[in-house]
Amino acid sequence: MHLNPEQKKAAEQIEGRVLVLAGAGSGKTRVIIQRMLYMIQIKNIAPTAILGLTFTNKAAKEMQERLKKELGKPADQVFLSTFHSFCVSVLRADICRLGYTKKFSLYDEKDIQRLVKNIVKELALETTLSTQEILQDMQESRTKGKNPSSPEVKQVVDRLFLALRAYNALDFDHLLEMTCQLFEMHPAVLEKYQDRFRYISIDEYQDTNPVQFRLAELLAKKHRNLFVVGDDDQSIYGFRGADMQNILRFSYDRLIKLEQNYRSIPHILDAANQLIDKNQDRHKKTLWCDKKDTSKISIFHAPSEEKEAEAIVERLLRLITQRGYAFKDIGILYRSNILARTIEKALLSARYWKKGALHQGIPYEVFGGLSFSERAEIKDLSAYLKALVNPNDQESLLRIINVPRKGISAPTLDTLTKKARQTGVSLYSLFTHIDQEEISSRGKNGIKSFVSLFEETKQRLQNKPYFPTLSWFLEEIDYKRAIEEEVKSEKMQRFKWENVEAFLASLEAFEQDHPDQGLEDFISASSLTKTPLHRKQDEDTVKLMTFHSAKGLEFTACFLLGLEDHILPHEKSQEEKNYEEERRLFYVGITRAKQYLCLSMAKERAKMGKKVRCNPSRFLFELPKNSLSIESHQL
DNA sequence: TAAATCCGCCTTTTT
């Protein structure tokens, strides 16, 4: 692997605090991999002393694979994972010091929302804040590591934490918070990790929030070897608590800028550079390349969103027929998911010739929407497992106690949960002595049959493998029939059942790959990743996704659509006068393209069922005219 | 308890 001089500097700077500002397409993953190789092969550093933190599973997996290709088996000893998975493994070992047990459950945002809703209802707060606003305030105060803005919200947060503790459950933010707490309250534990991971690197550092910052600083405090890579110009997760100041004010011993771009042609880079230069709050850098292709960026204005979509499809087909591109070389990107609708329709009805035959429908995949672990049936299955592993997990228990339906009504459950809270007894232990409760006999019978099956399943789960027990359990509760009764369309039933099978298959695969790990490890691994654990190959399809999900990817050809004021910058961002992040978002979109980039907008667009007139995005006027080729929407 | 209707939402969302 050849490195340019700047990349080489970065790869060979092993000691101290190093900040690498890596522009889009500047080969930063290559640098991280080379650096690890250099440490292990040249500097004789033990692979186990290296920790690499990333934000996505995809990035972690890619790094592990690339490292393995170069290094072989020792690559497995390098600890490469997401912040969250790293925290899970720390907490599994030592969370007992914080009053939890290692079989804790993980709650996702939806679970927390439900829980908070109930808490708000129960507290009957005298406040004008909606549950939504409370959630938002809570979220913000937590990621920023400060106090909520009102006493009511504080009350809700306190209550939420009490509930989570009683249920032996954590949410995603908690994983980070608790790990920090553990390290701060138990220096010996921290020191164990400091001494093990003497060399730490963090990817996409511009996306760290204050808690992640704290965590990284704690880990690196003793040996001071912290290597962070990022691009402040690509910080687009501010709305989730990411704090750009972390990268802008990182105190470094050495700063290295990677500005040579290996991805895009000159006009695309010119446009990107000139656009982002309008931002004030940034480390100044300018991307350059040595490519000679002088093609310009296409741009057109269509009379309607339908016409815009058709015009994109037409251009897309030209790329295929005239330039020999494959579908998978093409990305269609937009600000928000709703914008996918119109373009999908146009892709479905497109007709084209391929290998002498007339085809209808361009193959495509839409990214985003409900991820695997968020689908109702998958949430049911993991709720079963969570409750089996951790019977204190009241939320999971409530989710599945009446699935499939067995006559346990909401009021019955309300009575029981209230009693559980007041007496400090877990809901499940009330279930096991249900005869003593005053509830309907139908409810009693339902709960009794649930408890006996549950107990038997727990017995069977004492022994590995778990997979046959789960299959047996699903047969027992006749989950397939429950799905069939729940949803009408046959297509949907099939889809859901396939998901169930995929989940079972992933349990089986996990057990084979990790024979020494427990069921709780499988559950957290599967709730920390969006896709089922085994993934299909990259198919030859056009990819549709938001600017946000496109970060880190590249396409030979890119279409950015809906570039209208109110969409980009989004109207809700305008209220906060926060244009800079929106500009970065556009920058991320532009820099995804290697050879061909097409920008488009429509004069009118449906908004909540009504057509409204739209103006071109103000950002378009910031691009160099010389780099644009203004076209009619009709070719 | 389950079906029917009504209401309010609608930016992005690595984990």
Added chain:
DNA sequence: GGCGGATTTA
């Protein structure tokens, strides 16, 4: 315009 969640109704 379309979806999920909550509330009302049978």
